[in-house]
Amino acid sequence: MRILVVEDDADLRRQLADALTQAGYAVDLAADGEDGHFLGDTEPYDAVILDLGLPKMDGVTILERWRDDGKDFPVMILTARDRWSEKVAGFDAGADDYLTKPFYTEELLARLRALLRRAAGHSAAALEAGGLRVDTRAARATVNGRPVKLTAHEYRVLSYLIHHQGRVVPRTELVEHIYDQDFDRDSNTIEVFIGRLRKKIGQDRIQTERGLGYRLVVPEGEAAGLAG
Structure with a gap:
């Protein structure tokens, strides 16, 4: 998942970048309103954290x-x-949530996870596809209760796929959503990450739709078990 932070306070901007990166997100930063508007207008983000006084x-x-x-x-x-009129102005402009400084980082991360889940049509904190479970709070995955050790990029790929499970996700979309703006992107590495994930979570959980992209699915045996 790729997040844009638009914040003019350098210390807070750095603090948010560190916390979000540690939580498994790709993070882009903007220090003023013009740069923030440009990035949001030209790059595909999963969510934005936006200061008002820029x-x-x-x-x-x-x-x-x-x-x-x-x-x-x-x-x-x-x-x-923290004036109520400014909160109303933010919501009327199209905001989805509002957090007043000072704040606890854990609260911001929890609110962000909730925003991402709702945007993808989910409600539970842990996302499941058969025996595969991704805990977005801890940035960890398990298969049938067994912990799966993932690199940061493997987790980002898996997190994006399970947030959009059942839908074909083009390789270019994965590239846009797992790397930050400054990363030297190579779309061919996506195939490497997919190959590693299949070895770790099961070959049949990620389908390749040739010429289209990848789809995270529940294997037939697990689907039958759930139905029964």
């Missing part, structure tokens, strides 16, 4: 422009302002 362009204006342009990624407003 230089060059304020957060409400950014959000209004994104929504007017059809950008539907979930947005969490992050601000030191």
Whole structure:
């Protein structure tokens, strides 16, 4: 999952980047409103953390422009302002959640996980596909209760696929959502990650749709067991 953080406070921006990276996300950063608006307008994000009081362009204006342009990624407003009228302005502009500074990092991460789950049509904190279980709180996966050791990029690929399970995810989409902007992207490595994941979670859990992409599915035997 790829997250954009638009925050002008350098210390807080760095703190958020570290926390989000440790939680398994790919993170892009913007220090002012113009850069933030440009990134959100040109890059595909799974969610955005947006400060309201930004230089060059304020957060409400950014959000209004994104929504007017059809950008539907979930947005969490992050601000030191706590007046109810400003909260209303943020929600009316298209925000999905609101967190007032100072805040606990764990609360922000929990709210972000909830935003991502809702955007993908899920409600539970742990996402399941048959015997495969991905705990988004701990950034860990198990198969039939057995822990699966994953690298950071393997987890990002698996997390994205299980958030969108049953849907064919093009390889280019995976590339756009597991790497941050500064990463030297190579779409061929996706095949490597898929191959490693199949060895770790089971060959038949990730289908290749030739010319289209990859689909995470519940293996037939497990599906039958669930139905019974």
